[in-house]
Amino acid sequence: MTARAQNGSERRIVVGVDGSEPSKAALSWAVAQARLTGAVVEAVIAWEVPATYGYPVPVSGVDWGDLAQQVLSEAIADVADAAAPAKISYKVVEGNPAQALVEESAGADLLVVGNRGHGGFVEALLGSTGQHCVHHATCPVVVIRDSGAGHRAEGGSR
């Protein structure tokens, strides 16, 4: 588990997507970065069946994996049409998002996450997923915040 950025193999930028605005900002940042470095963007969405603490699942019949995939492809579509086509692969993972991102990002150039996702309170300093990633990922982690919409890297078009 000590995978370090390997420049020999294909360069990857892993980005966590959950459909939230910061995660979409993270995805577009990742796409822009990938265009600069020639890396491939790997958008990852992870889903878990919501915890029900012993009660029967009230929303049976929902295909969470399907839903996750839909959220992901919508996010990608949002970002992709604003930008020149970049190489984006996507991956739907069942499991804890933070853990999935850390695992997927092993050996990647970068892991990009939004500063908070769904499920955190707005005041949270950094979503729990982002926090876990910052602590555990073996590659550099980029945390993108959505607030101040449009505060992108100025001069990025240079």
Next chain:
Amino acid sequence: MGPQVSAGRILVGVDGSRASAAALRWAAAEAQIRGMRLHVVHALDQHAAAPAHYAPPGAGQDAAGHAMEVSALKALVREAVSPDGWPAVQVEVDAGLPVRVLLARAPGAAMLVLGSTRSVGFADAPAGKPRAPLGPVARDCLRAAPCPVVIVAEPSVQPEAEPARVG
């Protein structure tokens, strides 16, 4: 809301740790890729630099110490940047709390790059297990920086060459 640098700027905080040296290398490479200015900042924290909490304020903060910090910092920068010699580098040392020093320079930066020190075996920790929290500087920057924040991990000490330090 001052005038913005047209080419953009990558801000990196350096405190002399191995992690911050890694952050500096990453930031230098990124500045080169993006054609941006590299803004290296080191904060001289009076409180951290003081010999002891009971020492008179300002102890160890003489001009000579300051100059040494600058030259050490410049050496570090040369090391990180040298191979191709990215010219657009600005090195700055300022007195103050690191968080304040960094955040004061964050507006208008394309990103803020920081190192993070990790304990041994950090990456192998199971998910959900509480770990030592991120340093206060990185934590506060993640909360308050208006720009993307990049956390670069301290390079691991080749585990294949040196399996364990114990014994």
